[in-house]
Each structure stands twice: as structure tokens, then as C-alpha cells.
Amino acid sequence: MIVPVVDLSECVLCEICTDVCPEVFRMNDAGFVEIIELPEYPKDDVNEIIKSCLGDCISWEDD
Numbered sequence: 001m002i003v004p005v006v007d008l009s010e011c012v013l014c015e016i017c018t019d020v021c022p023e024v025f026r027m028n029d030a031g032f033v034e035i036i037e038l039p040e041y042p043k044d045d046v047n048e049i050i051k052s053c054l055g056d057c058i059s060w061e062d063d
């Protein structure tokens with residue numbers, strides 16, 4: 001399965017991902033973006049976020 005990952009060193013905390021796709025992305029208590037664990041990820045939605053991400057820091061990774 002492929003899962004989305006965020007390179008936090010490049011994340012600018014614009015919150016586009018958490019606003020547009022809250023079923024996948026959330027802000028954790030430490031103030032960083034994290035990926036919610038899901039059995040399967042909505043590929044089209046995540047691909048849209050990848051294009052919109054201001055830090056260009058979201059990608060797919062083999063789990």
C-alpha cells in the first residue's frame with residue numbers, strides 16, 4: 001500500500017492540507033502536520049493536495 005508522507009523540514013504550515021483534506025491530514029498537539037492512519041487513502045484528493053502544498057513536501061511512499 002502507498003501512504004502519503006510529509007517532509008516536516010520543508011512544511012511551511014500553510015494548513016492547506018488540513019483545511020482541504022482533514023480526513024487525511026491533521027495538526028498534532030505539537031503543531032505539526034501528521035497523516036491520519038487509514039486503511040486506504042483517497043488518491044485523487046491527496047494528489048490534489050500534493051499539487052497545492054506550498055512547501056512541496058508531500059509525497060507517496062510504499063508502506
Ligand code: SF4
Nearest residue numbers: 011012015017053055
Ligand atoms: S500543505 Fe504542505 S506546506 Fe502546507 S501545511 Fe500541508 S504539508 Fe505543510
